[in-house]
Amino acid sequence: MLQLPKVIGHRGAAAYAPENALESFREARRRGATWVETDVKLTADGVPILMHDDSFKRTTGVDRLVAETPRVELPEGVPTLEEAIACFGALGLGCNVEIKPCPGRAAETAQGAVRTLRHCWPQHLPAPLLSSFTEPSLAAARDAAPEFDRALLLDAFVEDWRARAEALGVVGINTNGARLTGPWACAIKQAGFVLGAYTINDPDVARALFGMGVDFVFSDAPDLILAVAG
DSSP states (O other), rough: OOOSEEEETTTTTTTTTTTTSSSHHHHHHTTOOSSEEEEEEEEESSOOEEESSSHHHHSSSSOBGGGGOOOOOTTOOOOOOHHHHHHHHHHEEEEEEEOOOOHHHHHHHHHHHHHHHHHHHTSSOOOEEEEESOOHHHHHHHHTTTTTTEEEEESSSOOOHHHHHHHOSSSSSEEETTTTHHHHHHHHHHHHHHEEEEOOOHHHHHHHHHHTOOOOEESSSSHHHHHHHH
């Protein structure tokens, strides 16, 4: 069974530092996180980088699409996955790598991410967890690197959640903590899946989710949630 801490820093420690930047991971570690989550996309020339949106505009101010930008033209402060892995190794951080493909690049993004993880992931760290909302990405990750555990991201309950999870061979379900119900949480746990909830920045909400059987939560402010995680 996959072993994760009760709190994972969301995009590092996004409440305190720019999301998915190396400084955000350092801040998460300073605030007590032992694992972080990040988003991976591909540049125009196929380099895995850390970015949530299809455009750089919201996080860097540069109004340009990720899929149209080569590695050498990345905005300042946007790390490659390889650079992030080196940071994780230095800090001793585990990572949930969310495969976040730009349109039409589902399999390619998964393959690029797992190729980099296989080549660069430090042996002294726990193996990364791969996750995605994009099911073709999870299928491609499974086929390319079956040794990495995977989790299916679902924003809310769907009737066929279990069939989809089992078809993809995932070990976990990561879902929106604001939409998670007690009965669904119970069903997920009874089916043998690890259960994660995002993005939880209120300690009282986190406490309630842990009481429902949630194994871990993602938080922009991991220090606040660690205080009630037990």
